[in-house]
Amino acid sequence: MKTAWKVTAAVVLIGGSVWAGSLMNSQAEGAGVTNQPGTSDDPVVTKSYVDQAIQQALKGGGGGSTTPTVPTTPTEPSKPSTPAEGGNSGSSSSSADEVKIVDVKPGQILIASAGTEFVVRAGKAAIYSEDKNGVADLTDGIDISNGGAVKNNHLLSFPRAGRGIQVQEGNTHNITVMVRGGYQIK
Numbered sequence: 001m002k003t004a005w006k007v008t009a010a011v012v013l014i015g016g017s018v019w020a021g022s023l024m025n026s027q028a029e030g031a032g033v034t035n036q037p038g039t040s041d042d043p044v045v046t047k048s049y050v051d052q053a054i055q056q057a058l059k060g061g062g063g064g065s066t067t068p069t070v071p072t073t074p075t076e077p078s079k080p081s082t083p084a085e086g087g088n089s090g091s092s093s094s095s096a097d098e099v100k101i102v103d104v105k106p107g108q109i110l111i112a113s114a115g116t117e118f119v120v121r122a123g124k125a126a127i128y129s130e131d132k133n134g135v136a137d138l139t140d141g142i143d144i145s146n147g148g149a150v151k152n153n154h155l156l157s158f159p160r161a162g163r164g165i166q167v168q169e170g171n172t173h174n175i176t177v178m179v180r181g182g183y184q185i186k
Helices: 002-030 047-060 093-097
Strands: 099-104 109-112 116-122 125-128 135-137 142-144 155-158 164-167 175-180 183-185
Touching: 099 109, 099 164, 099 183, 109 116, 109 175, 164 175
Parallel strands: none
Antiparallel strands: 099 175, 109 164, 109 183, 116 155, 116 175, 125 164, 135 142, 135 155
């Protein structure tokens, strides 16, 4: 008789657990557990959803008459540039977001278009500016004036065209720069 009691208790216990689990599952479905990630009903957002939303915003957003002034094909370091501004040719927003790696030799000047960002990755660089105004070092939150040293791996912002960077005086090694936006090499 003990065996029949144990079997009956086990069946009731397992059956009750299955029934309770199905009740919890049906209640959870109403709470949004089965919603697609990244929808407005689900607060969890996946990377692919964010990438899609950004791409849609870039394609459909704006539409105004103003476009960034960045060249469609930036000048390569081995080819000297002849345009006066480096940003006079039209562009698309995808080239403005693209990061280029540029090597600058001693004696050359990497001139930024308005809105361009630089990060010096290797070498010793100095700011070049035709006037007394400098360049914003966004990492330190300071303004670096003409001839001032640039720290490696610091984000530099060029709000106006005509300013740039060059190899520090006395150095014979190139500088390697990550560039986002328009530029030219003089």
